[in-house]
Amino acid sequence: MSVTDEDTWCDTHIYASESGDTMLGGLWASEGMTNANLYSMLEIFCFFTDTFHLHDNRKQLVRRDEQQLQPGNYFCCSVSVTDEVPLICAISLPSGTRVASFRDAVLQRDRRCVITGRQAIFAHVGRWRGFEATHIFPLAYERQWNDCNYSHLITIPPTNESHGSINSVQNGIMLTWEMHQFFASYELSINPDDNYKIVCFAPDFTEYHIAGSHLDQTFTDNPLRPPDGLLRWHFRQAVLVNMRGAGEPTFEHDFPAGSDVMGEIMRGPKAGERMEFELFSRFNAMGITPVGG
Structure with missing residues (x-):
């Protein structure tokens, strides 16, 4: 049995500020993953004090649209991360x-x-x-x-x-x-x-x-x-x-x-x-x- 850390293959990272010193999380920018999807998923595990926007490495605004999400670093402000604990899951085929x-x-x-x-x-x-x-x-x-x-x-x-x-x-x-x-x-x-x-x-x-x-x-x-x-x-x-x-x-x-x-x-x-x-x-x-x- 082996165990892997998602961060080893993430190609997209989200930071809490343009300084890049606080990483909120990351993901693999898979086919069909859009900019709008990234916004909505951030709203699941982050709290924002105000309406938030994402910016890329060039400090360009990333619009909440249906464009394919591009790998890279993204930045947002006025944010904290939820402490909600997910229910871990593993394969089980119960019979009974x-x-x-x-x-x-x-x-x-x-x-x-x-x-x-x-x-x-x-x-x-x-x-x-x-x-x-x-x-x-x-x-x-x-x-x-x-x-x-x-x-x-x-x-x-x-x-x-x-x-x-x-x-x-x-x-x-x-x-x-x-x-x-x-x-x-x-x-x-x-x-x-x-x-x-x-x-x-x-x-x-x-x-x-x-x-x-x-x-x-x-x-x-x-x-x-x-x-x-x-x-x-x-x-x-x-x-x-x-x-x-x-x-x-x-x-x-x-x-x-x-x-x-x-x-x-x-x-x-x-x-x-x-x-x-x-x-x-x-x-x-x-x-x-x-x-x-």
């Missing part, structure tokens, strides 16, 4: 009675990866190899889901309401296993406030040609689809994780066969949070309430 109907409902609704458009060509015979039903709001954080009343966004409860509103089909999307890894680790997200644009926060997506594309309208028109509020939550987490400061560590999840998975996690960064995530994912899938949950 509480998630079985969730998985079936998501796969049957989408029948293709909503990010890449790749179809499950054998869906008619119940063969879903290579595809996974992915929670948007992770199952491991069901306590936070309940505490913050995210269930108010759900209009279609699971068939068995005892499985919890977090397992509604509306809290899931079907992805290929690769896209699941990227989505669950916040390396890509969907911005519902920009015509459901797919936003990539890492330079790993060139071969997929998805950065800056938009979700298919047949998906966005589906009354069973995720509500904007949940997609907005995930996008906010992705911005906090990837853009603020030097970014959060990015975890690799491809453990070779025979690996000491728990040992690898405990030797890595944020071991306690990751272990809690893994345990809560599995307990919640089986309907067991963890101590402190």
